[in-house]
Amino acid sequence: MGNLQIIHDETGQPVFAVIPWREYMRLSKGGASEADLSDEEIYDLAKDEGGESFPIEVVDRLLSGVNPIKVYREYRGMSQKALAATISISPIYLSQIETGRRVGSAKTLASIAKALGVSLDDLV
Numbered sequence: 001m002g003n004l005q006i007i008h009d010e011t012g013q014p015v016f017a018v019i020p021w022r023e024y025m026r027l028s029k030g031g032a033s034e035a036d037l038s039d040e041e042i043y044d045l046a047k048d049e050g051g052e053s054f055p056i057e058v059v060d061r062l063l064s065g066v067n068p069i070k071v072y073r074e075y076r077g078m079s080q081k082a083l084a085a086t087i088s089i090s091p092i093y094l095s096q097i098e099t100g101r102r103v104g105s106a107k108t109l110a111s112i113a114k115a116l117g118v119s120l121d122d123l124v
Helices: 021-028 039-049 056-063 068-075 080-087 091-099 106-116
Strands: 005-008 014-018
Touching: 021 039, 056 068, 068 091, 068 106, 080 091, 080 106, 091 106
Parallel strands: none
Antiparallel strands: 005 014
16 A cells, blocks of 8 residues: 555554555445455446556456566557667667566666556666
């Protein structure tokens, strides 16, 4: 759970906890975890969170172990050459990252994530 804020009284004792709305919704369902929620409730929580959704084909490729950079790049309709040019790296370096022969630096991976419109967490 991220972004937890604790509010203390004048004696230093905690009196309130401010949590993200999604976490509140999860907890307000009687302490149910996502494993206890129906598919519809999980979908509603994800929908409330916003963000982009992806076709099942993209999800299937990710789950089958295809490199996420390759999956998102192809989903966005970008060639390796175009993505590499966008973030100022060589297409060979990008190819090596996608095939696992090299590990991209944090800066490079962050640039790739930004260019593909995904979070860094989606790539690693």
